[in-house]
Structures are given as structure tokens and as C-alpha cells.
Amino acid sequence: MKKALALALLALASTHSLEARETTSGSIDRMVTYPDFGSGDTIVELSNRGSICYGYWIENKSQGHDTAMSALLAAFHSGKEVSIVGLEDSANKWDGSPGRHYCKLYAVDVRK
Numbered sequence: 001m002k003k004a005l006a007l008a009l010l011a012l013a014s015t016h017s018l019e020a021r022e023t024t025s026g027s028i029d030r031m032v033t034y035p036d037f038g039s040g041d042t043i044v045e046l047s048n049r050g051s052i053c054y055g056y057w058i059e060n061k062s063q064g065h066d067t068a069m070s071a072l073l074a075a076f077h078s079g080k081e082v083s084i085v086g087l088e089d090s091a092n093k094w095d096g097s098p099g100r101h102y103c104k105l106y107a108v109d110v111r112k
Contacts, residue, residue: 023050025084043057
């Protein structure tokens with residue numbers, strides 16, 4: 001019984017690790033913040049488009065919002081290439097993009 005409970009808890013804890021992800025690299029071409037949509041959502045578009053993700057989005061109430069926005073803004077202003085990992089499934093598609101698929105931002109990688 002303890003083993004089954006531990007496996008169930010492990011499965012619940014690792015749901016993000018099972019979600020489909022797409023990684024795209026390029027320079028940030030566009031950032032738009034919507035102060036009155038969602039919880040202050042921001043979208044990001046790169047110079048290269050992913051096969052599924054047209055762009056990426058992050059909500060203001062996200063736990064890592066400030067850190068991710070800092071990395072995104074630094075990359076935007078410096079012109080550095082960035083790699084963004086997005087959650088591509090339909091449950092993580094941004095509500096504000098009826099025609100294009102903006103994936104929920106999962107990770108930002110900025111290199112020197």
C-alpha cells in the first residue's frame with residue numbers, strides 16, 4: 001500500500017515532466033504585455049518560429065514571472081539569442097491567441 005501511494009504521489013509531482021514541450025532559439029523580435037488580460041499576461045515572439053509554438057506566453061501570477069521577465073528583457077535589449085521551452089499542449093495554449101498557438105513559457109535560456 002505504501003509503495004502504491006508513493007508511486008501515485010511521484011506521478012502527480014512529475015506531471016510537468018510528462019507534458020509535451022517545444023524548444024525554439026532565436027532573438028526576441030517582439031514582447032507585448034496585456035495589463036488587463038488574464039493576470040497581466042506577456043507574449044514573446046522569436047525571430048524563428050517553432051513548428052507548433054508561434055510564440056510564448058507567461059502570466060503575471062506565475063511563480064517565476066519576475067525571474068523569467070528579467071531574463072527575457074535582458075535578452076531583448078542586448079539582442080542575444082535565447083532558447084525558450086514552451087508547453088505545447090492545448091491546455092497550455094494562451095487564451096488570447098485564437099488564430100495562433102502561443103505556448104506557455106516553461107524555461108528561458110540566455111547565453112553569453
